[in-house]
Amino acid sequence: MIQPNILQNLGWQSFFQQQVSLDEWGDVTAARAVEQHRSELLVDTGE
Amino acid sequence: MSIVPSMPPIVVGGWLLLIEESEGSQNSAYRFHRLLERKGRFARKAAGSEVKEQLISANVDTAFIVSSANHDFNLNRIERFLALVNEADADPVVVITKADLADNVEALVSQVQSIDPNLSVLAVNALDVASHEDFEPWLVEGETIVLLGSSGVGKSTLANTLLGEQLQSTGGIREDDSKGRHTTTSRALISLPQGALLLDTPGMPELQLSDVEDGIHEAFSDIEKLALRCKFNDCIHGEEPDCAVQKAIQDGELSARRLANYQKLLRENALNSASLAERRAADKSLGKYYQKTQAEAVKLKGR
Ligand SMILES: Nc1nc2c(ncn2[C@@H]2O[C@H](COP(=O)(O)OP(=O)(O)OP(=O)(O)O)[C@@H](O)[C@H]2O)c(=O)[nH]1
Numbered sequence A: 001m002i003q004p005n006i007l008q009n010l011g012w013q014s015f016f017q018q019q020v021s022l023d024e025w026g027d028v029t030a031a032r033a034v035e036q037h038r039s040e041l042l043v044d045t046g047e
Numbered sequence B: 001m002s003i004v005p006s007m008p009p010i011v012v013g014g015w016l017l018l019i020e021e022s023e024g025s026q027n028s029a030y031r032f033h034r035l036l037e038r039k040g041r042f043a044r045k046a047a048g049s050e051v052k053e054q055l056i057s058a059n060v061d062t063a064f065i066v067s068s069a070n071h072d073f074n075l076n077r078i079e080r081f082l083a084l085v086n087e088a089d090a091d092p093v094v095v096i097t098k099a100d101l102a103d104n105v106e107a108l109v110s111q112v113q114s115i116d117p118n119l120s121v122l123a124v125n126a127l128d129v130a131s132h133e134d135f136e137p138w139l140v141e142g143e144t145i146v147l148l149g150s151s152g153v154g155k156s157t158l159a160n161t162l163l164g165e166q167l168q169s170t171g172g173i174r175e176d177d178s179k180g181r182h183t184t185t186s187r188a189l190i191s192l193p194q195g196a197l198l199l200d201t202p203g204m205p206e207l208q209l210s211d212v213e214d215g216i217h218e219a220f221s222d223i224e225k226l227a228l229r230c231k232f233n234d235c236i237h238g239e240e241p242d243c244a245v246q247k248a249i250q251d252g253e254l255s256a257r258r259l260a261n262y263q264k265l266l267r268e269n270a271l272n273s274a275s276l277a278e279r280r281a282a283d284k285s286l287g288k289y290y291q292k293t294q295a296e297a298v299k300l301k302g303r
């Protein structure tokens, strides 16, 4: 589930929110890529 | 942690959607669903002779163009970064570091201001915690800021000062040519206490522009405005009669350096963009629609 209030301090904006369809809304969690290593990506969900 | 073999290239700053898998093993709780569209394109031509695009970061609101007040200071390079930042639809702030080591800081600030009076320019000692205050207007919740600049100018030092702790390692510098060794080798988005997100990057010694024509137009809008008054539509501002750009140079309103840099960046961009387009076409015909995955695994940041 997308929780804008939690994502806000990770830089979540309406531009991103608009891209999430109603169908997806309840099933997905948004995460931001915060670090990239050779073959690993560290993401943050704000939780 | 879940291994995802077919993810599109994702750069730091990007937003992605994950699907929580309630069933299954505990250590693969999320699965990659899809990448969200980026806000603005922040890319450069990758280093080396091969024409290849390299994404620097995604979804940046503000870019600190960091230059130090020593021999590294170079208006041509600042203009180059401005073109890149404009293209990405981010707001530029020019940050002159090592103000404590130079006695001509005011002159440097006014040199930057001369290229655009509306440009935000700060001169700071990146090591001094008091510098913090100068950055307050940009340190707001949810604001994503990228640090750009050559190696050794003090990007990581500034990141640490704004963070209030030594998270990013910083390096010494060879004083003879003021070219730093590369200390930062990867990109990380750091949450600052005020709620802004700061992306430290490794120094970029040979930043080549490609596909940033709009960014160049914006960065040099003063010259383009003048050019509208040239006698000839196709004036290249050389020996032509009634050239408004050359007149501005003679009148001291525009520097010959800035015109030369503008023309150089346009040429470089045209050359790189053409080869990039060719390359894309070639890749497409070979069926390589997707680049090699940059990251094969997604790991969730622990809290
Ligand atoms: N006196 C003084 N020294 C500074 C200042 N900013 C940075 N330094 C020093 O300059 C050196 C290089 O700084 P870094 O922060 O590692 O530079 P960087 O831009 O992150 O370099 P890369 O990670 O290689 O791209 C370090 O020794 C810093 O202590 C400043 O404002 N004043």
Ligand SMILES: [Mg+2]
Residues within 6 Å of the ligand: B155, B156, B157, B168, B169, B170, B183, B184, B200, B201, B202, B203
């Ligand atoms: Mg660094």
Ligand SMILES: [Zn+2]
Residues within 6 Å of the ligand: B227, B230, B231, B235, B236, B237, B238, B240, B242, B243, B244, B245, B246
């Ligand atoms: Zn002209």
